[in-house]
Amino acid sequence: MPDSLLTNTSYLSAAQNSELPSTALHYLDTALSYIQKIPGSSIVIRYIKTSHQNDPVRTVIELFLFIFAVRYLLAPTYSTKKTKNVSLSEEEIEELVEDWTPEPLVSDVTEFERVENERRPVIVGPAGPKVKLLNGRTVTNLASYNHYNFANNPDLTQKAVNTVRTYGVGPCSPPGFYGTQDVHMKSEADIASHVGLPAAIIYAQSFSTISSVIPAFMKRGDIIVADKAVNYPIRKGLQISRSQVRWYEHNDMDDLERVLQRLVKEGQGKQLTRRFIVTEGLFECVGDMVDLPRIVELKMKYKFRILLDETWSYGVLGRSGRGVTEHQNVDPTNVDMIIGGLAGALASGGGFCASTEEIVEHQRLSAASYTFSAALPAFLATTASETVSMLQEQPNIIQSLRENIKTMWTMLDPRSDWVRCTSSQDNPVMLLVLKDQHVEERALSTADQDSLLQDCVDEALANGVLITRLKGMPSPLGVAPRDLQKEWQPRPALKVCVTNALSRKETERAGTVIRHAITTVMRGKKWQRQS
Amino acid sequence: MRRTSPSAGQPAEVILENPTVVQNAERKMSFPANVTAGKEKVKGSRRRRSSSLMYQEPPESLEQQSDQAVLPNLNAQWVNAKGAWLIHIICILLLKILYDIIPSISQETSWTLVNTTYMFATYLMFHYVRGIPFEFNAGAYDNLNMWEQIDNEDQYTPAKKFLLAVPICLFLVSTHYTRYDLVLFVVNLLATAAVVVPKLPALHRMRFSFFNPDLEHSESDHR
DSSP, rough: HHHHHHHHHHHHHHOOOOOHHHHHHHHHHHHHHHHHHHHTTHHHHHHHHHTTTOOOHHHHHHHHHHHHHHHHHHHBBBBSOOOOOOOOHHHHHHHHHHHHOOOOSSOOOHHHHHHHHHHHHOSOOOOEEEETTTTSSEEEEESSSTTTOGGGOOOHHHHHHHHHHHSSSSOSSSSSIIIIOOHHHHHHHHHHHTTTTEEEESOOOHHHHHHHHHHHHHHTOEEEETTTTOOOHHHHHHHHHTTTEEEOOOOOOOHHHEEEEEHHHHHTSSOOOOOOEEEEEBOOOOOOBBBBHHHHHHHHHTEEEEEEETTTTTSSSSSSSSOOOHHHHGGGHHHSEEEEEEETTSSOOOOOEEEOHHHHHHHHHHHHHHSSSSSOOOHHHHHHHHHHHHHHOOHHHHHHHHHHHHHHHHHHHOOOOSEEESTTTTTSSEEEOOHHHHHHHOOOOHHHHHHHHHHHHHHHHHHEOOOEEEEOOOTTOOOOHHHHHHHHOOOHHHHHOOOOSSSSSHHHHHHHHHHHHHHHHHHHSSTOOOO | OOOOOOOSSSSSSHHHHHHHHHHHHHSSSSSSSHHHHHHHHHHSSSSSOOTTSSEEOOOOHHHHHHHHHHHHOOOOOOOOOTTTTTHHHHHHOOOOOOHHHHOOOHHHHHHHHHHHHHHHHHHHIIIIBBBBBSSSSSSTTTTHHHHHHHHGGOBBHHHHHHHHHHHHHHHHHHHTTTOOHHHHHHHHHHHHHHHHHGGSGGGGTTTEESOOOOOTTOOOOOO
């Protein structure tokens, strides 16, 4: 710019000619001739000459822009982020370092955990309906999700062994590299056709299935409406997705409708975001069943998508184990995504998400646990294929499980004075909670109920029946205990997992033992009302 | 469990005086946060008074900042890459050739078209579109346009200086070759102003209320 300014003035001064002393004129002329020697200077001079054109306003604008650009180019870089670094002296740093006591990586064992660990039963040998404990006793096992006793099926075992001989134990790679084998693709096709949807994708872990499906489709600004009682993996998924989460009262369809109505009203005139309803088929923490026809109706009415977690209902509900959709006669294509578990009743491992082809393909690159963790071992994929076809071919095994659930139900729920079953009558995982009147009467806190029920578990085990408790959800980090009380937590409950490997008689006997164990504990001195 | 977002509809000053609301904001963070961070979050909630014409995009919450820091911003870092500067010049030349080969277009129109096309394209890319077109950090940059994402929001960085110098130079050149026709000059000037003004450091994170719908309820409510 200085060059062009100079030439500009020299040009002007040359025109005016007389005013300047001759020496100055001479300097200007020499300067001009030097400038003309610079390559390209003629373009600049011509540009300046032509740009003025008797329009001072335009020249001023151009000049201003040019000066602005130069000033911008010369300005020093600075950060807009506020840095809150406090400068500390060496002594202060030393002092702070000495004051600091690190939190333990693992917190100390609480008294309750210590007692629980001491009494924890250890099974020796394979799991089944009757298991041998470390202390040599054989007990009835009602604490594993081995509902159809596929775990002890010799055919399945043999096929798994054959697969291991052909494919090795693990695929040693994520599905995206070379972890996908023909058996995985076959299992995906088998499961998709069983559920009744166009496509399915298999995940290697049941827990991380839904917690990576949710963030694969939802991000900041998206809206999720979730049931208050959803299980821990779903909560993790909601948290990772960073979406806006609205909760509705557990299985309260009117409340759901109210929440949806409000969201639709709030969303009017705003940019459209993805909107999902997230719920479970059979609730892990409560045991009851979702009202799917009503949710589908609401979804259609308010234009939401449904993400249904069938981890506990797939393979259990419906005539051939297709899950809630079959049980409640809902067309599965009305549910946008069905997530199921293969680790429970199907005696395999991992989970799946069944949906349309586009939704499934999207997950192959954007679902974290599919992309970043090793594929399902081949023998688990073949086992899943086998058990899925067994459920379809032999619906009588599902029928016999239902019979056993009914038997167990009649032994516990109507007959016990102390507990009631919150599970659905078709749920093989029976959750028994203490009746409200006893909890109130004896003023039992949640921790009290937990240890009371642990006593029931121990008492039942002493009488030869192995059951377990529903474990509470870990509390989110950094949440004050006072706020924690407002968080939804499952009620302490006994967990009785019914299996069709036991005969009706054996189931009845086990049910009686459990009932009597509860009665013994409740009548015992330890848990009488503290006055 | 459904929480009312901290007193929706109230101005921020009232919120700060209400200790329980500050508590709420703290609790909403999914990792341990000290009190100052909690207050900051309340101050920084995406809310404004409807009367003001312009407002500043508030700083992101701690959680959002940590999400931004997880990976380098693949959407903005390429402006510092080799060839990213040269491609501007090449694109301008290609545009010029493209408009020149269209018959019956004069040099004046051709230069004006080159100028306006370049300004429109860069406005769209740097100032209109917000967020990141690819999905890798759960929308942590959804509130910022690309200009604001470049160089981690620093001002006067080499890339930003270059990106500001190019439209100004293009404008000076194109006004020259349009032979100072007044109408074309005004068109070119307005097009240039449209991309130069939003690049000013003073307008960093500034938004016009008119173009942005009400943000009252867009605050995310986790868990």
